[in-house]
Amino acid sequence: MTNVSSARAAANDRYLIGVDVGTGSARAGLFDLSGQLLSTGKRDITLFHEAGSIVEQSSTEIWSAVCEAVREAVSAAGVDPAKVASIGFDATCSLVVLGEDGRSLPVGPSEDPERDIIVWMDHRAVDQAERINAKGHAVLRYVGGRISPEMETPKLLWLLENRPHVFDAAWQFFDLADFLTWRATGDLARSTCTVTCKWTYLAHEKRWDPDYFREIGLGKLADENFARIGQRIVDPGTPVGTGLTPRAAKELGLRPGTAVGAGMIDAHAGGIGTVGVDGPPESNLAYVFGTSSCTMTSTMEPVFVPGVWGPYYSAMVPGMWLNEGGQSAAGAAIEQLLSFHPAAGEAREMAERRGVSLPALLAELAATQARTFSESVRLAGGLHVVPEFLGNRAPFADPHARAVVAGLGMERDLDNLVSLYVAGLCGIGYGLRQIIDTQASSGAVIDKIVISGGAGQFDLVRQLLADATGKPVLATGSEEPVLLGAAILGSVAAAEFPDVRSAMARLSRTDRTFAPAGGETAMLHAQRYEAFRKLQSVAREIR
Numbered sequence: 280m281t282n283v284s285s286a287r288a289a290a291n292d293r294y295l296i297g298v299d300v301g302t303g304s305a306r307a308g309l310f311d312l313s314g315q316l317l318s319t320g321k322r323d324i325t326l327f328h329e330a331g332s333i334v335e336q337s338s339t340e341i342w343s344a345v346c347e348a349v350r351e352a353v354s355a356a357g358v359d360p361a362k363v364a365s366i367g368f369d370a371t372c373s374l375v376v377l378g379e380d381g382r383s384l385p386v387g388p389s390e391d392p393e394r395d396i397i398v399w400m401d402h403r404a405v406d407q408a409e410r411i412n413a414k415g416h417a418v419l420r421y422v423g424g425r426i427s428p429e430m431e432t433p434k435l436l437w438l439l440e441n442r443p444h445v446f447d448a449a450w451q452f453f454d455l456a457d458f459l460t461w462r463a464t465g466d467l468a469r470s471t472c473t474v475t476c477k478w479t480y481l482a483h484e485k486r487w488d489p490d491y492f493r494e495i496g497l498g499k500l501a502d503e504n505f506a507r508i509g510q511r512i513v514d515p516g517t518p519v520g521t522g523l524t525p526r527a528a529k530e531l532g533l534r535p536g537t538a539v540g541a542g543m544i545d546a547h548a549g550g551i552g553t554v555g556v557d558g559p560p561e562s563n564l565a566y567v568f569g570t571s572s573c574t575m576t577s578t579m580e581p582v583f584v585p586g587v588w589g590p591y592y593s594a595m596v597p598g599m600w601l602n603e604g605g606q607s608a609a610g611a612a613i614e615q616l617l618s619f620h621p622a623a624g625e626a627r628e629m630a631e632r633r634g635v636s637l638p639a640l641l642a643e644l645a646a647t648q649a650r651t652f653s654e655s656v657r658l659a660g661g662l663h664v665v666p667e668f669l670g671n672r673a674p675f676a677d678p679h680a681r682a683v684v685a686g687l688g689m690e691r692d693l694d695n696l697v698s699l700y701v702a703g704l705c706g707i708g709y710g711l712r713q714i715i716d717t718q719a720s721s722g723a724v725i726d727k728i729v730i731s732g733g734a735g736q737f738d739l740v741r742q743l744l745a746d747a748t749g750k751p752v753l754a755t756g757s758e759e760p761v762l763l764g765a766a767i768l769g770s771v772a773a774a775e776f777p778d779v780r781s782a783m784a785r786l787s788r789t790d791r792t793f794a795p796a797g798g799e800t801a802m803l804h805a806q807r808y809e810a811f812r813k814l815q816s817v818a819r820e821i822r
């Protein structure tokens with residue numbers, strides 16, 4: 280084992296960059312070899328919304344945002360780019376469509392070629408997903424029994440049926456993380472993580488299933504031997520190409536040849552940035568609470584949980600199986616919930632004056648109004664929220680589910696908005712509890728939750744989630760575990776660590792534990808959880 284002084288010396292020598300492309304922004308973090316975050320850079324990215332659940336982005340804009348964020352992080356730390364050993368990428372699981380020579384193709388009715396990405400949250404392919412599910416092909420066993428319209432094969436089918444000229448003109452279809460490693464290195468390798476979780480690649484058998492593609496109407500892709508969706512599938516962290524191309528290096532402000540690791544989906548990077556702490560990975564559920572929420576559970580043997588994505592082999596922790604749940608809208612659901620309230624405008628102005636976001640302001644107000652974080656649940660009073668504004672991802676795999684808010688009165692004031700915010704967070708917590716309970720009844724039992732993501736950075740949120748689920752919530756030492764996860768991928772490609780497991784063990788540690796409240800508070804949450812399930816079930820019945 281390296282001692283502290285030699286680790287420090289090494290830490291001064293070489294640096295790791297992690298890039299996280301979330302739904303709303305591209306961020307870069309510069310780490311030393313002890314996992315210490317030295318600087319960050321961030322650029323917002325545009326989301327184009329259209330009728331029909333269409334949400335698109337631009338890969339050109341995203342690549343520029345990545346380059347600017349990396350330059351910002353490197354210059355803020357004052358580090359010589361020659362000392363950057365590696366770069367790793369994670370991104371949302373959005374579909375990028377490129378034509379010959381890598382030129383962007385328009386994925387939607389706007390016909391704007393810059394809009395070449397169907398974003399993960401785009402639900403245009405609900406009908407295609409339903410038709411695929413009706414066929415019941417055996418590969419669906421490995422995506423929780425039902426394909427989601429957020430995955431890539433329904434989206435590809437939508438393109439083939441609605442924009443056949445674009446489908447035919449496409450040279451490559453990429454998951455966003457694989458686009459980024461291709462753009463950085465020129466290598467078309469796909470990551471096991473992306474293709475297994477979103478494209479039905481069977482990593483445990485190291486193969487695509489051509490029958491599935493033929494049965495659902497995407498036989499063309501099988502006939503081409505999968506040349507447009509990935510013929511070389513490598514584990515996350517595998518060195519890609521010969522590192523950065525001269526062009527990409529110039530754009531990023533780094534050296535050509537800097538090692539690049541095969542990437543991951545953002546939630547999975549959050550997973551490897553967190554689940555290595557405190558006990559074996561199978562005891563820890565990684566909870567990534569950002570625009571969406573993702574629950575990542577690792578097991579030694581495959582566990583089939585209807586309505587929870589997976590089991591996926593080696594898609595997150597190498598050699599382990601993964602069950603992935605969560606909700607399509609989590610942070611986004613809280614934003615939507617708050618936007619309906621009469622006091623939202625006034626509160627937003629107040630938040631702007633203080634230079635914080637609206638939910639961050641409300642978290643602060645809730646914390647000051649309650650004696651302890653745990654007691655803030657009482658602020659919710661008779662308000663109950665099932666925050667399924669964009670369907671139920673797990674454990675019902677139901678994209679048609681919608682939100683329920685119960686207990687509204689005539690109040691219009693800021694305090695009532697704080698109450699609604701707390702009730703919304705409790706609803707997020709009960710949805711998480713429901714996934715944990717469902718997984719446990721199928722055999723995937725966890726002891727603790729390790730949290731990451733933008734919304735997971737608040738102590739009030741962490742405590743409420745611990746109380747709502749009855750499980751301890753751990754915060755890691757790194758304030759940016761998702762960026763750390765991405766940096767780990769690069770570090771392995773640069774051979775700074777022998778493999779992802781050892782990098783996880785070396786670079787992540789627990790900072791604080793939020794123990795679940797007992798006594799009356801636990802009872803109150805048990806009652807509220809019951810109310811949540813009743814409301815959710817009535818809403819389903821009504822539909």
Ligand SMILES: Nc1ncnc2c1ncn2[C@@H]1O[C@H](COP(=O)(O)OP(=O)(O)O)[C@@H](O)[C@H]1O
Binds near residue numbers: 304609642733
């Ligand atoms: N205190 C908070 N309470 C609830 N939601 C929050 C809070 N702070 C941030 N969020 C939400 O978290 C999301 C941003 O998280 P982040 O991980 O940065 O996003 P992404 O990676 O999805 O782009 C936004 O939806 C934001 O409104």
Ligand SMILES: O=C(CO)[C@H](O)[C@H](O)COP(=O)(O)O
Binds near residue numbers: 302303371476570
């Ligand atoms: O589907 C997912 C992971 O499988 C993610 O939810 C999606 O990629 C968006 O992530 P984020 O909320 O962090 O922007």
